[in-house]
Amino acid sequence: MLRIWRSFLVAVWAVALVHFLKDITQDILHIPTFLDMLGNIQEDISWLPKYLQWLVYGAGIGSFLAEIVLLIAIPIVKKGERFSRLEGWIVGIIVFMLIYFLVVIILDPRFG
Secondary structure (H helix, E strand, O other): OHHHHHHHHHHHHHHHHHHHHHHHHHHHOOOOOHHHHHOOOOOOOOOOOHHHHHHHHHHHHHHHHHHHHHHHHHHHHHOOOOOOHHHHHHHHHHHHHHHHHHHHHHHOOOOO
16 A cells, blocks of 8 residues: 555656646746646636635745645655655645645636
8 A cells, every 4th residue: 555655656746846847937937838838727816805815825835835845755755664744744735735726726717
Protein backbone atom coordinates (compact mmCIF):
# COMPACT_ATOMS: atom_id res chain seq x y z
CA MET A 1 0.00 0.00 0.00
CA LEU A 2 2.86 2.34 0.80
CA ARG A 3 4.29 1.74 -2.68
CA ILE A 4 0.99 2.83 -4.30
CA TRP A 5 0.87 5.93 -2.09
CA ARG A 6 4.43 6.87 -2.97
CA SER A 7 3.71 6.40 -6.68
CA PHE A 8 0.70 8.70 -6.28
CA LEU A 9 3.00 11.26 -4.62
CA VAL A 10 5.27 11.22 -7.67
CA ALA A 11 2.26 12.14 -9.84
CA VAL A 12 1.23 14.85 -7.35
CA TRP A 13 4.79 16.22 -7.39
CA ALA A 14 4.79 16.40 -11.22
CA VAL A 15 1.41 18.16 -11.30
CA ALA A 16 2.52 20.58 -8.57
CA LEU A 17 5.71 21.39 -10.49
CA VAL A 18 3.86 22.11 -13.74
CA HIS A 19 1.22 24.20 -11.98
CA PHE A 20 3.86 26.07 -9.98
CA LEU A 21 5.75 26.97 -13.16
CA LYS A 22 2.48 27.97 -14.81
CA ASP A 23 1.61 30.20 -11.84
CA ILE A 24 4.97 31.94 -12.04
CA THR A 25 5.02 32.47 -15.80
CA GLN A 26 1.32 33.15 -16.37
CA ASP A 27 0.08 34.89 -13.23
CA ILE A 28 3.16 36.54 -11.73
CA LEU A 29 5.50 37.36 -14.63
CA HIS A 30 2.82 37.48 -17.39
CA ILE A 31 5.19 35.73 -19.79
CA PRO A 32 3.61 33.70 -22.59
CA THR A 33 4.90 30.10 -22.60
CA PHE A 34 3.81 26.71 -23.84
CA LEU A 35 2.19 26.23 -20.42
CA ASP A 36 -0.51 28.69 -21.51
CA MET A 37 -2.01 25.78 -23.47
CA LEU A 38 -3.17 24.39 -20.13
CA GLY A 39 -5.54 27.33 -19.75
CA ASN A 40 -6.08 29.79 -16.93
CA ILE A 41 -8.90 30.02 -14.44
CA GLN A 42 -10.33 33.55 -14.28
CA GLU A 43 -12.50 33.46 -11.19
CA ASP A 44 -14.96 36.34 -10.73
CA ILE A 45 -15.11 37.24 -7.06
CA SER A 46 -16.32 40.82 -7.51
CA TRP A 47 -19.85 39.89 -6.39
CA LEU A 48 -18.65 38.31 -3.14
CA PRO A 49 -18.57 40.23 0.15
CA LYS A 50 -15.20 41.84 0.81
CA TYR A 51 -14.23 39.34 3.53
CA LEU A 52 -14.82 36.42 1.13
CA GLN A 53 -12.80 38.17 -1.56
CA TRP A 54 -9.91 38.42 0.92
CA LEU A 55 -10.42 34.76 1.82
CA VAL A 56 -10.14 33.73 -1.85
CA TYR A 57 -7.04 35.92 -2.33
CA GLY A 58 -5.48 34.47 0.81
CA ALA A 59 -6.26 30.92 -0.29
CA GLY A 60 -4.63 31.70 -3.65
CA ILE A 61 -1.45 32.79 -1.93
CA GLY A 62 -1.74 29.74 0.32
CA SER A 63 -2.05 27.45 -2.70
CA PHE A 64 1.11 28.94 -4.22
CA LEU A 65 2.99 28.39 -0.95
CA ALA A 66 1.48 24.91 -0.63
CA GLU A 67 2.91 24.00 -4.04
CA ILE A 68 6.36 25.00 -2.80
CA VAL A 69 5.90 22.81 0.29
CA LEU A 70 4.80 19.86 -1.86
CA LEU A 71 7.78 20.28 -4.18
CA ILE A 72 10.15 20.13 -1.20
CA ALA A 73 8.34 17.63 1.04
CA ILE A 74 7.48 14.89 -1.45
CA PRO A 75 11.13 14.06 -2.32
CA ILE A 76 11.89 13.95 1.41
CA VAL A 77 9.14 11.46 2.24
CA LYS A 78 9.92 9.32 -0.82
CA LYS A 79 13.13 8.29 0.93
CA GLY A 80 11.38 7.09 4.11
CA GLU A 81 10.35 3.53 4.82
CA ARG A 82 7.23 4.29 6.88
CA PHE A 83 4.34 6.74 6.69
CA SER A 84 5.56 9.89 8.44
CA ARG A 85 3.97 12.92 10.06
CA LEU A 86 5.17 14.97 7.08
CA GLU A 87 3.06 12.76 4.84
CA GLY A 88 0.08 13.61 7.01
CA TRP A 89 0.74 17.26 6.23
CA ILE A 90 1.05 16.40 2.54
CA VAL A 91 -2.39 14.75 2.65
CA GLY A 92 -3.80 17.91 4.26
CA ILE A 93 -2.19 20.11 1.62
CA ILE A 94 -3.53 17.94 -1.20
CA VAL A 95 -7.05 18.15 0.26
CA PHE A 96 -6.71 21.95 0.61
CA MET A 97 -5.49 22.28 -2.98
CA LEU A 98 -8.35 20.14 -4.34
CA ILE A 99 -10.94 22.19 -2.46
CA TYR A 100 -9.33 25.48 -3.54
CA PHE A 101 -9.15 24.45 -7.20
CA LEU A 102 -12.79 23.31 -7.11
CA VAL A 103 -13.88 26.65 -5.61
CA VAL A 104 -12.03 28.80 -8.17
CA ILE A 105 -13.32 26.67 -11.04
CA ILE A 106 -16.87 27.19 -9.75
CA LEU A 107 -16.15 30.94 -9.48
CA ASP A 108 -15.02 31.09 -13.12
CA PRO A 109 -18.04 32.30 -15.14
CA ARG A 110 -17.12 29.94 -17.98
CA PHE A 111 -17.60 26.87 -15.78
CA GLY A 112 -19.76 27.87 -12.77
